[in-house]
Amino acid sequence: MLMLEYLNAGRLLFRREKELNRALMIAIMFVLCMLTLLTLLLNVGAGQSTKDSWPMFRHDPAHIGSSTSTAPSTNQTLWIQKTSGQVWSSPVVANGVVYVCSFDHNIYAFNATTGANIWTYPTGGEVFSSPAVSDGVTYVGSFDHNIYALNASTGVQLWNFTTGRAVFSSPTVFDGTLFVGSDDHNVYALNAQTGKRLWSYETGAEVQSSAAVSDGLVYIGSNDTNIYALNAATGKKVWNYTTGSYVASSPAVANGMIYVGSYDNNTYALNATTGALIWNCTTGYDICIQSSLAVQGNILYTGSSHLFSFTTKGVSALTGITSIGENVYALNSTTGAIIWNYTTGGGVWSSPAVSEGTVYVGSGDSKLYALNASSGIFQWSYETGGAIYSSPAVANGVVYVGSTDNNVYAIGPNTSTATSGTPLNTYYIIIAAVAVVFAVAAVISLLLRKRPK
Numbered sequence: 001m002l003m004l005e006y007l008n009a010g011r012l013l014f015r016r017e018k019e020l021n022r023a024l025m026i027a028i029m030f031v032l033c034m035l036t037l038l039t040l041l042l043n044v045g046a047g048q049s050t051k052d053s054w055p056m057f058r059h060d061p062a063h064i065g066s067s068t069s070t071a072p073s074t075n076q077t078l079w080i081q082k083t084s085g086q087v088w089s090s091p092v093v094a095n096g097v098v099y100v101c102s103f104d105h106n107i108y109a110f111n112a113t114t115g116a117n118i119w120t121y122p123t124g125g126e127v128f129s130s131p132a133v134s135d136g137v138t139y140v141g142s143f144d145h146n147i148y149a150l151n152a153s154t155g156v157q158l159w160n161f162t163t164g165r166a167v168f169s170s171p172t173v174f175d176g177t178l179f180v181g182s183d184d185h186n187v188y189a190l191n192a193q194t195g196k197r198l199w200s201y202e203t204g205a206e207v208q209s210s211a212a213v214s215d216g217l218v219y220i221g222s223n224d225t226n227i228y229a230l231n232a233a234t235g236k237k238v239w240n241y242t243t244g245s246y247v248a249s250s251p252a253v254a255n256g257m258i259y260v261g262s263y264d265n266n267t268y269a270l271n272a273t274t275g276a277l278i279w280n281c282t283t284g285y286d287i288c289i290q291s292s293l294a295v296q297g298n299i300l301y302t303g304s305s306h307l308f309s310f311t312t313k314g315v316s317a318l319t320g321i322t323s324i325g326e327n328v329y330a331l332n333s334t335t336g337a338i339i340w341n342y343t344t345g346g347g348v349w350s351s352p353a354v355s356e357g358t359v360y361v362g363s364g365d366s367k368l369y370a371l372n373a374s375s376g377i378f379q380w381s382y383e384t385g386g387a388i389y390s391s392p393a394v395a396n397g398v399v400y401v402g403s404t405d406n407n408v409y410a411i412g413p414n415t416s417t418a419t420s421g422t423p424l425n426t427y428y429i430i431i432a433a434v435a436v437v438f439a440v441a442a443v444i445s446l447l448l449r450k451r452p453k
Helices: 004-050 426-450
Strands: 077-082 091-092 099-102 107-113 117-122 133-134 137-141 146-153 157-162 170-176 175-182 186-191 197-202 212-215 217-221 224-233 237-242 252-253 255-262 266-271 277-283 286-290 294-296 299-306 329-332 338-343 351-356 357-361 367-372 376-383 392-396 396-403 407-411
Touching: 004 252, 091 392, 099 396, 099 407, 107 137, 133 170, 137 237, 170 212, 175 217, 175 396, 186 217, 186 299, 212 252, 224 255, 252 294, 294 351, 299 357, 329 357, 351 392
Parallel strands: none
Antiparallel strands: 077 407, 091 099, 099 107, 107 117, 133 137, 137 146, 146 157, 170 175, 175 186, 186 197, 212 217, 217 224, 224 237, 252 255, 255 266, 266 277, 286 299, 294 299, 299 329, 329 338, 351 357, 357 367, 367 376, 392 396, 396 407
């Protein structure tokens, strides 16, 4: 009889052990499902972060100057950060950080939401070039003839490459290669990881234009009056097109065409494959300089201003410049016909940025303008203390721009919502973390209920 009781007790313990193991397996599967959900949510957040970045001059390697990010509808100040020199460099935004350069020789990293300084890196000369950020590295050129690669998180130098003269051109990074021009007349392709020169192509004058990259070709202008298409892998010239004057404007690539401005008063549309002229439109004044074009759909946006000369000795002394060309233009991308133009109070060196149906552009009259992209109707302006030659960047509901008053501005809603700079993936992380906590609590509760007495 006693043996039978022992056997019954053993069967009961075995059955409860099986139930416990089954419950434990269910609980483990539940936790794994929650961890999978966490991973998916983080990936969604990362996708949002990519969407809301502006990681290089003109936004992307094709230099279209257009973003799918949310954009500010009013001219509220989010923050202002002061440097010790004029800011002609255009801000870029990546992973919640704004990178921008100044004539005080420094490269700055600011928190995109608060404006807090994260790090500062001193170069040996004034910095006109705009940074590019790729794979955790910030790249920029300086008047000290160098191109720098810095750790994007810490500002620690990884490498530098020395050209023959000042670097006005802004780096473009694509598929592990950095493309940039120099006043030594060359276009360079460098290994983005090591800084090793892959190839260089010599033009007939300074290269102050910034390269656009698309479909295996590098497009860039030169002060020798030409626009060049170079093989991205070898640097071999595929074609060139000769304009009537300097080409410091940076090409934009879209719709199978190259769009670029010249000091000869014209905006050009060229066949991207052959370099054949599709159309040209006179948008400038005598001896005009063109800003770089933005492209959205079938409309191009650009500005015009009177020419003045740079020297490789520096430009910090240039103040009080008088400009006679003061217009922002919208052009039909197929025909070049002028759709609308808007007159500001100063020359428009700044290159337009387009987001959510609004064109943002700076002017020599010290103002950043927000114009309706379809009609050119004035929406609002934001006044700084100096001329704006920097080109705006739009990311996560904020417009970032520099000014010759030495300041960097963040213009957008000053609230604690995600659109004012709080990364959306933070919310995903919080939601997923709460879900995992509830899953763990459920597992513990289940185990306690199933424990044998």
